[in-house]
Amino acid sequence: MRMFERGWLSSNNVLFTGESPALVDSGYVTHAPQTLALVHHALDGRPLARLLNTHLHSDHCGGNAALQAAYGCHTAIPAAEAGKVAAWDEDALSYRATGQQCARFTFDALLRPGQALELGDLSWQVLAAPGHDPHALLLFCPGEGILIAGDALWENGFGVIFPELDGESGFEEARATLDLIATLDARLVIPGHGRMFTDVAGALERAYSRLDYLSAAPSRNAENAVKVLVKFLLLERQRVALADVPGLLASIPVVNSALRQIDIAALAGEGARVERVDGEPVHPTAGASTRRVGGPPAHASNAGTHTTPHDALYTKLATWAIASLIRARAARIDGAFLVDA
Ligand SMILES: [Zn+2]
Numbered sequence: 001m002r003m004f005e006r007g008w009l010s011s012n013n014v015l016f017t018g019e020s021p022a023l024v025d026s027g028y029v030t031h032a033p034q035t036l037a038l039v040h041h042a043l044d045g046r047p048l049a050r051l052l053n054t055h056l057h058s059d060h061c062g063g064n065a066a067l068q069a070a071y072g073c074h075t076a077i078p079a080a081e082a083g084k085v086a087a088w089d090e091d092a093l094s095y096r097a098t099g100q101q102c103a104r105f106t107f108d109a110l111l112r113p114g115q116a117l118e119l120g121d122l123s124w125q126v127l128a129a130p131g132h133d134p135h136a137l138l139l140f141c142p143g144e145g146i147l148i149a150g151d152a153l154w155e156n157g158f159g160v161i162f163p164e165l166d167g168e169s170g171f172e173e174a175r176a177t178l179d180l181i182a183t184l185d186a187r188l189v190i191p192g193h194g195r196m197f198t199d200v201a202g203a204l205e206r207a208y209s210r211l212d213y214l215s216a217a218p219s220r221n222a223e224n225a226v227k228v229l230v231k232f233l234l235l236e237r238q239r240v241a242l243a244d245v246p247g248l249l250a251s252i253p254v255v256n257s258a259l260r261q262i263d264i265a266a267l268a269g270e271g272a273r274v275e276r277v278d279g280e281p282v283h284p285t286a287g288a289s290t291r292r293v294g295g296p297p298a299h300a301s302n303a304g305t306h307t308t309p310h311d312a313l314y315t316k317l318a319t320w321a322i323a324s325l326i327r328a329r330a331a332r333i334d335g336a337f338l339v340d341a
Contacts, residue, residue: 001120001146002081003190004038005323006031006225009235011060011192014148016120017044022140023052024072024148024186025192026063029103035063036070051075052111052130054150055086055136056093057159058100059232060192065103079110080135094162098229099252111137113141122146131174132159138181145187147200152177154191155203157210160225164218172217178207183269222261223324229255230321231330234340245322246314255317264313267320 004013010027013035021043027035039048048071053061055078065192067073077085088104111117113128117139127138129152151159152174155293163170164291182204189203190196193196197203214221227253240248249255322338325331332341 001122003196004035004042005195007235008193009059009232010062011057011150011248012190012194013038013063015039017043018120020049021046022052022119023048023067024052025054025060025150025329026051026067028059028236029062029065029101032063032066032103037105039067040070040284047071048070048073052117052139053077054139054148054192056081057133058095058098058102060150061105062102062106068105074109075105076109076111077107078135078137079112079157082107082110090209094254097253098232099248100232100255107212113137120327124148127180129177129180131161131170131177134170134173135161138177140186142185145185147181147184147186147189149181149189149191151192153181153189153203153207155189155194155197155199156206158207159192160228161214161221162225162254164221165225165254165261167257167260171211171221174211175208175215178211186321201245204281209272219263222258223267225258226255226317226321227324227328227330231325231340232236232267234325234331234338239334239337239339242322242333242336245318245338246311249321250310250314259313259317262317264316267316 002015002017004015006012006027010031011025013027014024016022023039026032026138046069051064051067051073053064053076057157061077065077068075081093085105085107090096093102111126114127117126119139122141122143125140125142127140129136129138129150132151136150136152138150138152140146156173161170161174163173181200186200188196188198189200214224226249230245230249233248322331326333329341332339
């Protein structure tokens with residue numbers, strides 16, 4: 001068994017070599033060639049027999065299509081997503097909502113909580129892990145105490161609690177998932193992102209504490225979601241014109257949902273305090289661009305002429321998000337561009 005630790009744009013991948021080689025999660029679509037190369041090299045040219053996904057976020061299944069094209073591998077996905085994948089419903093599958101991309105793939109089998117699996121000559125249990133994603137799954141090997149956790153538990157935290165952004169319950173489910181993990185005798189966790197770790201108790205303690213912090217004020221989860229989505233855009237594109245950020249944010253439906261939980265006036269105050277970071281202005285220009293994620297210019301005739309309250313709202317949000325990422329050293333400004341850091 002090998003873990004390929006990837007950058008944050010792509011999830012980690014777990015490769016089981018042996019009789020029937022299997023891969024858990026396949027990264028983001030723009031990294032698919034790299035995923036194929038990693039698998040090809042590790043298997044020494046032998047075919048990949050099976051592909052499984054912990055959940056169907058774009059950074060976990062973006063390489064599915066390429067792997068299927070290369071190997072015709074048997075693919076198993078969470079059962080609750082079957083209808084959406086069969087119909088390739090990009091709205092229901094979160095790709096349109098997040099402004100992210102995923103190449104269309106198919107499936108051969110479904111994973112359900114309670115199922116048993118053989119992977120790499122080891123027996124694994126499929127467990128439900130709602131919270132970050134309502135249909136996410138864990139894979140646990142009781143014999144070896146290994147947990148493949150997806151985005152339910154990282155060494156420091158877990159993925160954005162997406163259901164809460166739409167006013168649905170997610171914090172409670174995330175807590176129940178952590179409670180479940182605490183009952184497993186996991187000695188090694190392979191997370192969806194970041195390095196694998198053995199201090200499971202420490203990671204759980206940090207995750208509970210983060211969950212307490214987020215659930216005490218849902219705006220915190222919403223603000224975190226906006227930052228994560230902008231960082232994801234930067235990881236995908238490496239650089240984005242500052243003037244494009246408000247328009248990009250406005251075109252992402254999840255950001256629209258998150259905005260309902262964000263006190264923009266309070267954030268705008270925060271943005272004003274960090275008006276200049278590292279000597280660089282962080283204010284994108286309202287209405288200067290209305291380019292949509294993954295689409296052509298929406299209403300370019302607006303450019304720079306007049307701003308609507310809608311534009312002003314997204315300019316404030318963009319100003320705050322840019323300043324936050326710069327402070328966290330997750331981005332920097334290069335001339336008129338926001339650049340991944
Ligand atoms: Zn995820």
